[in-house]
Amino acid sequence: ENASMASYCESVLDRSLKLGGREEAPSRLEVNSILTRDPTSTKFPYSISVRLPTGEYQVVEFDGSTEVGQCLSSLCLKLGMRPALLSGYSIYIDDPSTKQMQLLKGKQKICDCLSQWEKRQRDGHRGRIPSERTAALILRQRHYWRHLESSETPIEKRFLVARMGEEMREGRAPLSPQLADHLLSLYAQYTFGDASDEVKDDQYEFLINRFYPLKMLEVTAERILRSTLHSNWRELNGSDEMECARVILQVLRKWPLFGCQLFEATDRLASNRSVFIALHDTSIHILDRKHLSVLRSIPYGRLHSFGDFQNDFMITLERILSPDAHPEETTKERITYSMVASTIQEVNVLLSFLSFVDFSLLLLASLTFAIPGLLSDEGAYRKLMAYVLNYVYPVNLTMQTCSIWTMVMITTERWFAVCRPLQVRMWCTPRKSRIAILFIFVSSIAYNFVRFFEYSIGYDEWGNITYERHLRDPSAYPLYTVGYFTVSYLITHFLLPFTILAIFNGHVIVTMWRMRRARLNLTRQVTHSSLGGPFDL
Structure with missing residues (x-):
């Protein structure tokens, strides 16, 4: 037993010297794992669950030198996904201080991320961490490459269907009432299979809380919505899960900005208008938050700089001056948006x-x-x-x-x-x-x-x-x-x-x-x- 522990310590030390040391002290998860299980019996003594877009969980194993990028690669391999660079997925962790999801960078040690999470948790709970509180790791799509959709795997399509259900619920996809009703029935067939004689209460509550726009739900009569759902659902009897997923994605992809990440912002120069900043493959689109109509498109080639400016997010772009423009008029245009601080980045x-x-x-x-x-x-x-x-x-x-x-x-x-x-x-x-x-x-x-x-x-x-x-x-x-x-x-x-x-x-x-x-x-x-x-x- 002593020889096994010595061999384990030697291998851990070799990996640490090869991949670089730690930046944080061991986390509670590491200590509990070492105390409750034999670390020499496995190559990776620690494990944690990662929440998938479908609500399911997948366990990943790691040691003190494992990087987030390595965990993400093994997770993609286990799930049957393309590499993260092509699929666009990343691992996020919940931030106890801001209650938002924080991106984990590929070169970070996952144990350091857990230690930093515990440190922020102690700051918010007077130096203590509730026993029932643990770090939540989530697999989310950070980028969507529209020109690579033909190579999507079946599990990626399932994840995309689940993600778009959340986007629809939050009003981040332009839907007419008729289309929302049809998509709701598709999600019902996708989730529960063939319809029965009537829509059960638990099924109805699950569907409207997961896949129906909240703003439409406020002005829709429950009796009419339930009746429409049941009639549309019965027409889909016999359709399997992958067929429903294919139809859902085919319908939603008709929107040119399908899959774009939308960030809430307030336009400082337009009377504090509420907008979405959509990141597309080729350009940045500014959308009206109410109607999701494109207000402005900024190709990446015209983007001069971007980043934090006095707690706001500023975009500087090149513009083409008219021939009769004033000689001192600048070719730079600056647009300022009020955003959540965690979404502001600067690389200079x-x-x-x-x-x-x-x-x-x-x-x-x-x-x-x-x-x-x-x-x-x-x-x-x-x-x-x-x-x-x-x-x-x-x-x-x-x-x-x-x-x-x-x-x-x-x-x-x-x-x-x-x-x-x-x-x-x-x-x-x-x-x-x-x-x-x-x-x-x-x-x-x-x-x-x-x-x-x-x-x-x-x-x-x-x-x-x-x-x-x-x-x-x-x-x-x-x-x-x-x-x-x-x-x-x-x-x-x-x-x-x-x-x-x-x-x-x-x-x-x-x-x-x-x-x-x-x-x-x-x-x-x-x-x-x-x-x-x-x-x-």
């Missing part, structure tokens, strides 16, 4: 670094080129240039290299956002941006380190300090002058980066043009639509 790592590099470049360039030109005394000029060429000039060129390749990184990130949206979550993360910045900075220093030996400080025949050419002397070092100073500089600072910029920006322009055509087609569909019939948008 690359732009912050670029601002720092450009400021340093301008400051050092003034010391290198501007200030020496103000000196009229030849001796003072040569003395200043001796120190500038030895210490300031190499740093200036290092910052120039950083600036050029940071622009390449920003263009690459924009290319991923526009042309490869499915890979954005994998490659365009703050952590990877910091790694890229560190790599650019270190590489720039390594490339320009030899610049410190191009000049040296010497003395003229009168004993005054001056600068002397060292590596920059073409007669003494011709290979350095031709190979490094000329050819290598042209390739690394002009030919290679500008070729990458031209290719990526050209691809972005073509993709944005295609998205614009798709948006115009969508706008025509919405403009010429009528809400009188089911999903005739």
Whole structure:
């Protein structure tokens, strides 16, 4: 037994060294699991239930080094789903302080997430955690990729049917009363099978509380609704579960914004109008919260920035000015929305670094080129240039290299956002941006380190300090002058980066043009639509 425990501790230590240590102390779940069961009998000593969109639960097992992304991958494999990147599902945890669901990031340790949950729970209950209170993990769809619907698995369709039932109940899908009645009967056949002679009270309560819009329920007579449900339900007798799911999704997918995540917001610039911000594959749509009509569409290609601004959510986008616009009129348009703080995000790592590099470049360039030109005394000029060429000039060129390749990184990130949206979550993360910045900075220093030996400080025949050419002397070092100073500089600072910029920006322009055509087609569909019939948008 001691040997088994020693082997277990060794394997746990090896995994911790390989995958990284913990950030939080052990949670109550970990302690109870170790005390009540033998950790050496299984590879993963801890387990917790994850609530599925259908209301069912699936148990996942893990250890102290297991990441959320690994749990999500094993969960998708167990359930018969596509990988999370394609299916769009993520794991959420309930936040005891805000009573909302909080997204768990893929690189977080799941044990750390449970410890943080317990810490917030103690803060709200005077240092105690009720024995019956446990963390609730929920599998939810974070993104919906409309162009990948043909590869959906049967379990994903079941989850989507359950999710759309909640969306309908909360009024997040445009339904006419007739369509709502027909969908209710489809959900009845999907849930309970063939109809009996009458609708039972428990069946009726379950259906209207799960799949019928609350606003319609307030103005609908129960007797009429029950009678309509029963008559429509009987017409569906003999339909199996998958057939009902197929019809439900086929009807709901007629809405162009089907599957979009809708975030409640208040438009600050439009008399505090209540709106939904819908995240689509190709653009952001602003919807009227009452009628779910599209008020505005913002293609991702025009999106300049977004994030927190004085406890509000601000979107900055590029706009096209008319020919008769005022010369000082800006091309930037800012839209401010009041939103829940947990939905506001900001990612500005690359732009912050670029601002720092450009400021340093301008400051050092003034010391290198501007200030020496103000000196009229030849001796003072040569003395200043001796120190500038030895210490300031190499740093200036290092910052120039950083600036050029940071622009390449920003263009690459924009290319991923526009042309490869499915890979954005994998490659365009703050952590990877910091790694890229560190790599650019270190590489720039390594490339320009030899610049410190191009000049040296010497003395003229009168004993005054001056600068002397060292590596920059073409007669003494011709290979350095031709190979490094000329050819290598042209390739690394002009030919290679500008070729990458031209290719990526050209691809972005073509993709944005295609998205614009798709948006115009969508706008025509919405403009010429009528809400009188089911999903005739």
